[in-house]
Amino acid sequence: xxxxxxxxxQDYSAWYLEVxxxxxxxxxxxxKGTMVIRPYGYALWExxxxxxxxxxxxxGHENAYFPMFIPYSFLQKEAEHVEGxxxxxxxxxxxxxxxxxxxxxxxPTSETIINHMYSLWIKSYRDLPVLINQWxxxxxxxxxxxxxxxxxxxxxxxxxxxxxxxxxAHEETVKMLQVYADVAINExxxxxxxxxxxxxxxxxxxxxxxxxxxxxxDRKALQSGxxxxxxxNFARAFETRFQNEKGELEYVWQTSWGMSTRMxxxxxxxxxxxxxxxxxxxxxxxxxxxxxxxxxxxDKPSVREKVLQVEKMxxxxxxxxxSDLSEQETAGWKFNEWEMxxxxxxxxxxxxxxxxxxVVFARRDVPGKxxxxxxxxxxxxxxxxxxxxxxxxAALLKRATEFRDDNIIDVSSHNQxxxxxxSGKWARCWWAGSDADERGLKEETGATLRCIPLDQPGGAGRxxxxxxxxxxxxxxxxxx
Amino acid sequence: xxxxxxxxxQDYSAWYLEVxxxxxxxxxxxxKGTMVIRPYGYALWExxxxxxxxxxxxxGHENAYFPMFIPYSFLQKEAEHVEGxxxxxxxxxxxxxxxxxxxxxxxPTSETIINHMYSLWIKSYRDLPVLINQWxxxxxxxxxxxxxxxxxxxxxxxxxxxxxxxxxAHEETVKMLQVYADVAINExxxxxxxxxxxxxxxxxxxxxxxxxxxxxxDRKALQSGxxxxxxxNFARAFETRFQNEKGELEYVWQTSWGMSTRMxxxxxxxxxxxxxxxxxxxxxxxxxxxxxxxxxxxDKPSVREKVLQVEKMxxxxxxxxxSDLSEQETAGWKFNEWEMxxxxxxxxxxxxxxxxxxVVFARRDVPGKxxxxxxxxxxxxxxxxxxxxxxxxAALLKRATEFRDDNIIDVSSHNQxxxxxxSGKWARCWWAGSDADERGLKEETGATLRCIPLDQPGGAGRxxxxxxxxxxxxxxxxxx
Numbered sequence: 001x002x003x004x005x006x007x008x009x010q011d012y013s014a015w016y017l018e019v020x021x022x023x024x025x026x027x028x029x030x031x032k033g034t035m036v037i038r039p040y041g042y043a044l045w046e047x048x049x050x051x052x053x054x055x056x057x058x059x060g061h062e063n064a065y066f067p068m069f070i071p072y073s074f075l076q077k078e079a080e081h082v083e084g085x086x087x088x089x090x091x092x093x094x095x096x097x098x099x100x101x102x103x104x105x106x107x108p109t110s111e112t113i114i115n116h117m118y119s120l121w122i123k124s125y126r127d128l129p130v131l132i133n134q135w136x137x138x139x140x141x142x143x144x145x146x147x148x149x150x151x152x153x154x155x156x157x158x159x160x161x162x163x164x165x166x167x168x169a170h171e172e173t174v175k176m177l178q179v180y181a182d183v184a185i186n187e188x189x190x191x192x193x194x195x196x197x198x199x200x201x202x203x204x205x206x207x208x209x210x211x212x213x214x215x216x217x218d219r220k221a222l223q224s225g226x227x228x229x230x231x232x233n234f235a236r237a238f239e240t241r242f243q244n245e246k247g248e249l250e251y252v253w254q255t256s257w258g259m260s261t262r263m264x265x266x267x268x269x270x271x272x273x274x275x276x277x278x279x280x281x282x283x284x285x286x287x288x289x290x291x292x293x294x295x296x297x298x299d300k301p302s303v304r305e306k307v308l309q310v311e312k313m314x315x316x317x318x319x320x321x322x323s324d325l326s327e328q329e330t331a332g333w334k335f336n337e338w339e340m341x342x343x344x345x346x347x348x349x350x351x352x353x354x355x356x357x358x359v360v361f362a363r364r365d366v367p368g369k370x371x372x373x374x375x376x377x378x379x380x381x382x383x384x385x386x387x388x389x390x391x392x393x394a395a396l397l398k399r400a401t402e403f404r405d406d407n408i409i410d411v412s413s414h415n416q417x418x419x420x421x422x423s424g425k426w427a428r429c430w431w432a433g434s435d436a437d438e439r440g441l442k443e444e445t446g447a448t449l450r451c452i453p454l455d456q457p458g459g460a461g462r463x464x465x466x467x468x469x470x471x472x473x474x475x476x477x478x479x480x
Numbered sequence: 481x482x483x484x485x486x487x488x489x490q491d492y493s494a495w496y497l498e499v500x501x502x503x504x505x506x507x508x509x510x511x512k513g514t515m516v517i518r519p520y521g522y523a524l525w526e527x528x529x530x531x532x533x534x535x536x537x538x539x540g541h542e543n544a545y546f547p548m549f550i551p552y553s554f555l556q557k558e559a560e561h562v563e564g565x566x567x568x569x570x571x572x573x574x575x576x577x578x579x580x581x582x583x584x585x586x587x588p589t590s591e592t593i594i595n596h597m598y599s600l601w602i603k604s605y606r607d608l609p610v611l612i613n614q615w616x617x618x619x620x621x622x623x624x625x626x627x628x629x630x631x632x633x634x635x636x637x638x639x640x641x642x643x644x645x646x647x648x649a650h651e652e653t654v655k656m657l658q659v660y661a662d663v664a665i666n667e668x669x670x671x672x673x674x675x676x677x678x679x680x681x682x683x684x685x686x687x688x689x690x691x692x693x694x695x696x697x698d699r700k701a702l703q704s705g706x707x708x709x710x711x712x713n714f715a716r717a718f719e720t721r722f723q724n725e726k727g728e729l730e731y732v733w734q735t736s737w738g739m740s741t742r743m744x745x746x747x748x749x750x751x752x753x754x755x756x757x758x759x760x761x762x763x764x765x766x767x768x769x770x771x772x773x774x775x776x777x778x779d780k781p782s783v784r785e786k787v788l789q790v791e792k793m794x795x796x797x798x799x800x801x802x803s804d805l806s807e808q809e810t811a812g813w814k815f816n817e818w819e820m821x822x823x824x825x826x827x828x829x830x831x832x833x834x835x836x837x838x839v840v841f842a843r844r845d846v847p848g849k850x851x852x853x854x855x856x857x858x859x860x861x862x863x864x865x866x867x868x869x870x871x872x873x874a875a876l877l878k879r880a881t882e883f884r885d886d887n888i889i890d891v892s893s894h895n896q897x898x899x900x901x902x903s904g905k906w907a908r909c910w911w912a913g914s915d916a917d918e919r920g921l922k923e924e925t926g927a928t929l930r931c932i933p934l935d936q937p938g939g940a941g942r943x944x945x946x947x948x949x950x951x952x953x954x955x956x957x958x959x960x
Contacts, residue, residue, distance in 0.1 A: 027597065027600070027601075029546070029547040029549075029593070029597075030547075030551055030554070030593065030596055031547060031549050031550075031551060031584060034547035034549065036544070036547065037546075039542035039543065039612065042542070042543050042544045043543070046543065062519035063519065063522050063526065064516070064521075064522045065517040065522055065525075066509070066516050067509040067510075067511060067514035067515070067516065068619075068633055069511050069514060069632075069633065070510075070511075074510070086577070087576065088576060089575070089576075089577075090549075090572050090574070090584075091573065091574040092570050092571060092572050092573075093572075093573045093574065094570070094573065094583075095569070095570040095632075096567065096568060096569075096570075096622075096623070097566070097567055097569075097621075103574075104511060106586070113509070113510065116510055117516055120507070121507075126808065132519065136617075137548060137617065139548075139549075141575040141576035141577075143576070152549075153547055153549065155545060
């Protein structure tokens, strides 16, 4: 049965939890806080993964794989790192029928074990840069979990690079942030804002963290990818050194950067509507669904033949297409089902369409008649579908960008800040506060400093809180 | 420095361990029994993975991802399964700063957790078949480990399917075995023998296990991929049932099948020689390496230009090509290095080649002058290289097949069996022995029943051990 989901406008959280299960993206695992990524959800992740992986390789990175079990002592070598991650660690204490001498940490991230290996591999400036990425599962034992957004185990990629100079490390950090922004904006149609994290919000062990911040449909922020300049912090902890051109030993300069299955949640919460998911065409596991409309038994053979003909034309044109030829469900049921699952473009084919040698197109993102076009000649199906997919992708990005811009408010006083945050919107403001000021705002309003955008107006202004001169604007919001 | 590796003919085990490290395929992880898969090794795994993944999708399977942590009680539900895997389990006992109420097993394989989910998802015959594959890391705490062949953590894929009838499950089991054989033979150039496992050697929890068995360069057998018919064993343990067309509740019929990073070890040990690795062209991360030969400074610009021109021609033709333009090493050093790393085809370009607008080809698998061809015109480089890669692939398979056939000996007496096994070869024999007989032979000779080949001569013979009438021949060998 395809019952309607709770409308997004009525209860956002219920909508999210219902739609991801109903669309068979995900299910709950038997252990609290874990998720099962079902084929439809995994196919979305595969599309995202392939887009990232291609860009990583184009920018000179190679994939590798490091062990998941890390000696506990490794984490203790970098003080901020162990402090940040200790509360979330899962520990293996027994293996092969025996208690282990030292407990093993199931990786929450791999800076420590990778530095251990880099310290063995890197000898000379000729070995640099090292540009490695890993696709892996990681474990962070969280108290409050939500599928895709925060789960005790999740899938991600983590890039780990080592460089001869701080300038190179900085350049790499920003370059990979831009790769994330490119994928988010141009593949996922998520108009993210790239920026720098504040001191409080940075990664445990980093010198500087960068982020892409996205606005979800309920206007909460989602940190969707991060890129860290690690400086020499881990290199010092692990003695990762190289001989420079002058023959001197130096610590390497490092970066790390990651994007995870959290992005799947981000895509859903950016584009979904009351009817369910809306997949951005470039990442949609199914870009086009073909639904036959047959009331009489005698119509079935000719309609089915037409469906398969159109399916082949689309597949040959490189479109990810599916025909729903099942006979147990009505066409109306199928429309609802595939709308709920977010397929960007539906093609309907009935006996009259067969006669006219034409088909009907319906856009997922434009409901009702407005999004429909009748009488598209069969011969034009493939080029028209390709164009519609481009149009839908652009329309989703445009809509999300307008929504984002409508919900970011320039703020110049503490009172106004409170009001804006209270209303669920983002506050953009000149900022020169201290770490304590930032913590105070979080306690008072629940809003955190999401980022100091890379794109700055320039000049200076007055900090809305302290009235001190501020050189940068910052974005504050409640976040997932 | 590119020092020579221990020759394979001198000490096979030392050769293997040296060459995989020297070629930067792998390194030892900090925790005993773990490995780091380095970029060159991971790139080989990616090629293999893509070939498998494409075939899984072509045969109707979808990828998904299930949690790595399995409640200990799940394993206990299937008696043989827990007995088989208990000695190798790694247990998470603490997480998020607390002791867990029930220890969690880090998956050694996922039949149990997947059945738990299938029991929730499968209701009716309309939900069948379920054809799911997972790419994942698994953990089996082994006492004696060796990179790629047996490590406490490894990467693999595990297919898990559920069907309405035992016939379908059997068909799926054999179909996926054939997919493995296809990939091994036609991509990895490993002439594996597909067959059935004996009762003793089957997977813990299976009704019947199938395997592809490969002969390594030292003539030991390597189980390179397995496909299991699980019958209803796990379905009964987890109450995985469906309503059939008559409205009756039935347990589903299941299969599982897996191939792992062990195959990387298999490829190395099948084709490698005294100089190092020999990569089969279809899976080689680098299929062609171009080495410039420049003695005088003035030759460098024109040689470099030619190298880059040829590189582009090959890349445009879809060849995975690398130019080694580093100036720190001599051409001779580079020859040795890329031979050691197993690149199937080397192209040499010097100043005279530039003048003649031609290049030199050298095959990795045919040493010395015999494998070289001079004066290949630049315009013909791409088609010639593609043809050589095909030829090299075929030559590797032919050589491995001849080696295999030379080392499988038909055996008709217990004495002869002992001699053949003692000499390191495989014994092929009519077999009608009991489980106890099979165990006796293992204790006596170290040989195990590798498989009962699918390809049987037909008819009947006398069991070499018991003299009873035997309907099948079996293969026995020492194995990794």
